[in-house]
Amino acid sequence: MxxxxxxxxxxxxxxxxxxxxxxxxxxxxxxxxxxxxxxxxxxxxxxxxxxxxxxxxxxxxxxxxxxxxxxxxxxxxxxxxxxxxxxxxxxxxxxxxxxxxxxxxxxxxxxxxxxAIPGLTAHRALTVAEGGPDRLAPGALEGTTVLVAGGAGAVGNSAIQLARWAGATVITTVSTEAKAELARAAGAHHVLRYTEPGLEDAIKQLAPDGVDLIVEVAAGVNAELDSRVLRPHGTISIYGDDGGTGTVGLSFRANAWVNARYQFVILYTLGIDRLRAGAESISAAMAGGALAIGEKTGxxxxxxxxxxxxxxxxxxxxxxxxxxxxxxxxxx
Structure with a gap:
């Protein structure tokens, strides 16, 4: 208490x-x-x-x-x-x-x-892809398409703002129109409702070759979808299992076919050097006005x-x- x-x-x-x-x-x-x-x-x-x-x-x-x-x-x-x-x-x-x-x-x-926690979690999720940057900065994710699950949440918001700052094209999923407005305010290029039918097709229309990186808050619920919209050698960064059971089931064939990379993300065992490196990028984003709070940024x-x-x-x-x-x- x-x-x-x-x-x-x-x-x-x-x-x-x-x-x-x-x-x-x-x-x-x-x-x-x-x-x-x-x-x-x-x-x-x-x-x-x-x-x-x-x-x-x-x-x-x-x-x-x-x-x-x-x-x-x-x-x-x-x-x-x-x-x-x-x-x-x-x-x-x-x-x-x-x-x-x-x-x-x-x-x-x-x-x-x-x-701190939301920004560092998002930074880690955005910097674990094979061949990707270790730190974020303007242009670091240029040419990359990022899918952020749950773009109205605190980590999702940070991921959208940071990915946009780093030059990525950002797709995000939300449950309601009110949350969609928040995700748009954060800077997402494309906002989709996961409560509506045809989500997979909608993502594939926006990213015909598949998305490069997924920032995932609902690992169990979205496991099948993620494996179907990921490009070959893409990465799924998992920081949550919202709506799940705590156990994530994966399709061997679907993930093997695209050489999927899974990265689980938690800050407590990440190590102070990586935490501080991420914090320096976050400070730079805040200083440049690319990472901010309030209604105007969702x-x-x-x-x-x-x-x-x-x-x-x-x-x-x-x-x-x-x-x-x-x-x-x-x-x-």
């Missing part, structure tokens, strides 16, 4: 940084962790501060830390994975310096808090005060479309 309490402000040790959190973000992994169902699930008897993502201002720096100074505007990645008391749903958190990145000039704390904001973190988690768990943010401390 979530509750508001007062804790002693921790001091950063060697290699650590203390950040005054301005904005914290809620992702599904956060409430899953709290419920004991996520990959970072913790013992319910341990007092835990939730939320992996956040942005704020460096408040103190431990010994051995270089390149980060008090007063720097920063965003943090996988804060709560560091320890039970290091989540961002609190005024101050202490995390390793390698989990702290500078927030580009002109980029707000909202953006910094919003694109990612509506739902705001809550720190004292109402429980409601913020409930909003995410109940399927709020857009980004759930928590205002923790004043920006100034």
């Amino acid at each position: 979530l509750s508001l309490s007062t804790r002693e402000r921790a001091e950063p040790g060697a290699g650590e940084v203390r950040v005054r959190i301005v904005v914290s973000a809620v992702n599904p992994t956060d409430w899953k962790q709290r419920r004991g169902a996520g990959v970072t699930a913790v013992d319910g008897s341990v007092e835990t501060v939730p939320n992996q993502d956040g942005a704020g201002v460096v408040d103190a720096v431990g010994t051995g830390v270089s390149g980060i100074e008090v007063g720097d505007r920063v965003w943090v990645i996988l804060a709560a994975a560091y320890g039970p008391g290091s989540g961002t749903a609190q005024e101050y958190t202490v995390v390793p310096a390698e989990h702290v990145l500078p927030l580009p000039d002109g980029v707000g704390f909202d953006e910094g808090a919003s694109f 990612l509506p904001i739902h705001r809550f005060p720190l004292a109402d973190t429980a409601s913020a988690h409930a909003a995410s768990e109940n399927g709020a479309i857009g980004k759930v943010l928590i205002d923790v401390t004043p920006a100034g």
Whole structure:
């Protein structure tokens, strides 16, 4: 159960940084962790501060830390994975310096808090194809056709914005017209309703030779479709199994015929070097205005005060479309 309490402000040790959190973000992994169902699930008897993502201002720096100074505007990645008391749903958190990145000039704390888990997941999904780029930048995906399943979700939104920034042609699937409008706002070139008949034919009309890369949120449900619309030597990047059973069945013949490559994606075991590399690309996209939040980019904001973190988690768990943010401390 979530509750508001007062804790002693921790001091950063060697290699650590203390950040005054301005904005914290809620992702599904956060409430899953709290419920004991996520990959970072913790013992319910341990007092835990939730939320992996956040942005704020460096408040103190431990010994051995270089390149980060008090007063720097920063965003943090996988804060709560560091320890039970290091989540961002609190005024101050202490995390390793390698989990702290500078927030580009002109980029707000909202953006910094919003694109860690969703943005890094999307970046990884878009950079695992055979012969593809290791990092995203303008032109990195030029000539590539990307299919994003669930383009109105947070990861789907990031994937659309990042793929478009990198020069790809983006096809996405959604369930409703309201979600289609969000996907268009994110920059998708083609938006299809997976609730309507003829989805496979519609994708093949847009990509007659098959799509190069699929960013997949519903691996089990879409397994058959994916194998039929993928081009030879294409890649299916799987980060979720929405609507599935947790077990994915694959057709040997269909996948073997196109030499399909499957890449499962999760950030917690990815490694800090890859996380930071992806974060640098995300920072560049944010700095260039290619990755942003709000209605204009298909990612509506739902705001809550720190004292109402429980409601913020409930909003995410109940399927709020857009980004759930928590205002923790004043920006100034």
